[in-house]
Amino acid sequence: MKNKGIKIGVVFILLFALLSVAGCQQEDVVIVGAASGQPGPTSGQLRISFAPVSSSASIKLSPNITINDLSLSADMSFTVTNTDTNATTVLTGVVIDADPAFTHAEFDANGSALSTTRVSLLIPYTLEPGNYKVTAVTGSINFLSHDKAGNDIAASHSPSLANEGIKNTFTIAAPELTPTPEPTATPTVEPTATPTAEPTATPTAEPTATPTAEPTATPTAEPTATPTAEPTATPTAEPTATPTAAPTAVPTAVPTATPSPTNHPKTGDDFAPALWLTLCAGSLAALALLLKKRHI
DSSP, rough: OOHHHHHHHHHHHHHHHHHHHTTTBOSOOOETTSTTTOOOOOOOEEEEEEOOOOOTTTTTETTTOOOGEEETTOOOOOEETTTTTEEEEEOOOOEOOOOOTTTTBBBBBSOOOOTOOOOOEEEEEEOEEEEEEEEEEEEEEEEEEOOOOOOOOEEEEOOOOOOSSSSEEEEEOOEEEOOOOOOOOOOOOOOOOOOOOOOOOOOOOOOOOOOOOOOOOOOOOOOOOOOOOOOOOOOOOOOOOOOOOOOOOOEEEEEEEEOOGGGGEEEEEEEEHHHHHHHHHHHHHHHHHHHHHHHH
């Protein structure tokens, strides 16, 4: 009996735990894109995660559920309060975060949803810089559930905000003004003129004139003039003049008369002995020369 009572007590404790987490916020409010605990921009998205476990013992999350079986009611909204000014802002346009890292269902062997099952919601915002807290939520999350007979049915539950152990506060920071840098005049780079390479003129090869071979004129043999034989003149035999016998005339007695220049024998008018002697000498020389040539 004592052991039976203990078992019943454990069952009630587990049921109470299940009821306490049914549809309740499970994680801190975070600003998408901002580091944990860091201020966010004046415009962005908040993320809040819930455990969509039904508080009714007769309704359970279906093991066949997919992301397409989740939806939100039309009046889904969150209210945030500026803790510096107490001004409130109602945020609408809430959507389900389809990232499986933040929205997923997990079941045990009996098909019951585990407490690690999460449905995360994305809440767009545009807020002034300041400190804020999520103070209210309205609307409901629709999902696919099982009835006692094991049939899939549509169900819904209203999420609730956690009062303890969960951080629902966040901070929006004023955007930092980025000083416009003074325009640094970019010095125009002096164009480095690419020197045009001096054209390397390909020297036109000087035509190597093929020297026309100087005609080797076959020298015509100088005509060897056949010397005409010098006529061997047959010298005419010198006439052997038969000397006339010197006269043997007995000279007459030598005159004894004294010669005078005036009594020379007369051979003609103007007799010139020197001229005649010269002519005779020339004639003899010419005759001697002629005879000599004939002899040669």
